[in-house]
Amino acid sequence: MIYIDNEGVTDPHVNLAIEEHCIRHLPEGEDYLLFYINAPSIIIGRNQNTLEEIHQAYIDAQGIHVVRRISGGGAVYHDHGNLNFSFMTDFSKNKLNNFKEFATPIIEVLNGMGVAAEMKGRNDIVVGDKKISGNAQFSSTKRMFNHGTLLLDCxxxxxxxxxxVKMTKIQSKGHKSSRARVANIVEFLDAPLSTEAFKEKLLAGLFPAGVERQTYRLTAEDWASINALVEEKYRRWDWNYGRSPAFDIQRTRHFAAGIIDFRLKVKRGGTVENVKIYGDFFGQRPVSDIENALIGVRYDKDEIEAALKGFDLYAYFGDVDRGEFIDLIYGPDEV
Structure with a gap:
């Protein structure tokens, strides 16, 4: 097994691009191990509706990244207290969905550190009834990886x-995450440990004395491919949000002008396909103007604001605050 050095990168867009590049371009017939630590971020499963998983207003306020990965499974939170591992190997039907095979070496090292970790359910590592790691897989016809989180001190x-999630009545065909009781590994250690020191302990356990530890260092050509993947995919709204399955949203709010009820259909690709507005408000102009202005618009707050910029909302609804109106279409629910 060859260890891949990610050079201390903590940008989740880059780390996910490194992982994808390596699984697609490094030589077949070799097993690789990649560790990486991400800055605060939500990592969305390949088949999920991003908006159904996150509290967007909170994420914006905190500066948390949102990035979709190429593997399935549920949404997870990463920060500097979380260590991610990725085992890369040739594809095998016997390894597909066999999370235990990949997790066992990690569990054995944790056990050696005094952490009573074990595999439970399909893809979780737990201590008692608390989850400390979730695993997911990606496979092509020739290669595959099994990656997972290790909640050290998150x-x-x-x-x-x-x-x-703060948005009302989202109905989609995406795979919704289930939330489990989680705990940090540091709770089960005798003394605190930094994430880097934890990584080194895992490496020492996975490559014990007498076992050669080869290290692969990314080349200039590797980095050129990785950086292109970051810009063309992992930093793009189209990938992180637009790849969400088609979904419907119903949003209702009480304004001084009355009740406004928005029904939106968003197609795969993230653009608004249909809009209907209901309510007991009074307005001079037909709300079909607003509905038509939003059709074809990307379901993104800035795009929605731009589409409605030239409209006098008072003429359509009466006394409504523009910011609150935008929040009705795309924003957190009222508390």
Whole structure:
């Protein structure tokens, strides 16, 4: 097994691009191990509706990244207290969905550190009834990887808030995350440990004395490919949000002008396909003008604001605050 040095990168867009580049371009017939630590971020599963998983207003306020990965499974929170591992190997039907095979070496090292970790369910590593790691897989016809989180000393308050969905009645065909009780590994250690020191302990356990540890260092050509992947995919709204399955949203709010009820259909690709506005408000102009202005617009707050910039909302609804009106279409629910 060859260890891949990611050179201390903590940008989740780059780390996910490194992982994808390596699984697609490094030589077949070799097994690789990649560790990486991400800055605060929500990592969305390949088949999920991003908006159904996150509290967008909180994420914006906290500067948390939102990035979609190429593997399936649920949304997870990463920060500097979380260590991510990725085992890369040739594709095998016996390894597909066999999360235990990949997790066992990690579990054995944790056990050696005094952490009573074990595999439970399909893809979780737990201590008692608390989850400390979730795993997911990606496979092509020739190669595959199994990657997972290791919650060492993660800010669990951020987990609950960043993944706390605040939008009403989202109905989609995406795979919704299930939330489990989680804990930090540091709770089960005798003394605190930095994430880098934790990584080194894992490496020492996975490559014990007498086992040669080869290290692969990314070349200039590798970095050129990785950086192109970052810009063409992992930093793009189209990938992180627009790849969400088609979904419907119903949003209702009480304004001084009355009740406004928005029904939106967003197609795969993230653009608004249909809009209907209902309510008991009084307006001079037909709301079909607003509905038509939003059709074809990307379901993104800035895009929605731009589409409605030239409209006098008072003429359509009466006394409504523009910011609150935009929040009705795209924003957190009222508390």
């Amino acid at each position: 800010d669990l308050s951020q987990v609950s808030q960043a993944l706390d």
